[in-house]
Amino acid sequence: MLDEGTAKKKTPINLTDLADRFGSDKGSTKHRYTELYHLLFHPYRGRKINFLEMGLLIGGPEQGNDADRETTDLPSIRMWLEYFPKAHIHGLDVSDFSWFDHDRFTFHRCDMDDRAAIAKSVAAMDAPDIVIDDASHASHHQQNAFLEIFPKLPSGGLYVIEDLRWQPDTYEVPGITKTAALLRSYIDTREFQHSDPAVAAEFNALIPEISACIVHPVKYQKKRRDQVAVIHKR
Known part of the structure; x- marks a missing residue:
């Protein structure tokens, strides 16, 4: 039997539970990314961090x-605002979400x-401590964003790229090296290889700033192709 003190303890917050509550596909209903993110x-x-989701x-x-x-909801932003009670959350999108009003949210x-x-x-x-790229998933968009944003991260920052195995026909550039x-x-080689030598050179110039690059399959199933990447700033 639990004593009175134990019974009054709050259940620790769980990111997957929040994702499912707010309707984010990052939770248990689809990708299960929130298990890794938690x-x-x-x-x-x-902590009073700056968090960016694209x-x-x-x-x-x-x-x-x-x-x-017309946009009507921001499921993952609602999730992040609750999960990080002291963070300032930035959201970036090609569509308009400026209608969402919260003192800890800024839309770009x-x-x-x-x-x-x-x-x-x-x-x-302010320089983001954590970045999640869940935008168009087009390879050049992912690479544009990384080259512009990763150098801005402070030491210890985390940069995440989701859904690496899917690219949209509407945006994908033929012949481009997939992210x-x-x-x-x-x-595999400690060197970035790309069909465009200029892009390869830009990525390779960032190697001294990278302490780790980890790629996980969706739902942690080895048969799945590369799905989500986490790059840690040295």
Whole structure:
């Protein structure tokens, strides 16, 4: 039988439970990314960090819809605001989410095709401690964002890229090296290999800033192709 003190203890917050409550596909109903994220992010929970998520709601231009579509919810942003009670959450998307009002949330509208626009958006925020790229999933968009944002992270920062095994026909550039293959080349050879030598050179220039690059399969099933990457800032 539990004593009175034990009975009054609150159940620790669990990120997967929050994802399921708010309707995020990062939880148990689909990808199960939140199991990994809870492991990685829990030490940051009580800190005044800056958190950036790119790609805020499924169903944008990557699925053939207009960038000016009507948006009605921010499931993952609601989740992050509750999980990180002291963090300032930044959201970046090609569609408009400026209607969402919260004193710890700032929205940045940005087209990932435009590296200068990405750089401008990041310059308008304090350096993010954690970044999640869940935007269009187009390879060049992922690579544009990484090259502009990763150098801004402080030491110990985490940069996450989701859904590496899916790229949208609406955006994907023919012949481009997929981000999964780019990261795998670094994991295997300690050098980034890319079809565009200039892009390869930019990534290789960042190697001294990388302390770890880990790629996990979705749902932790080895038969799955590369799915989510975590890069740690030295």
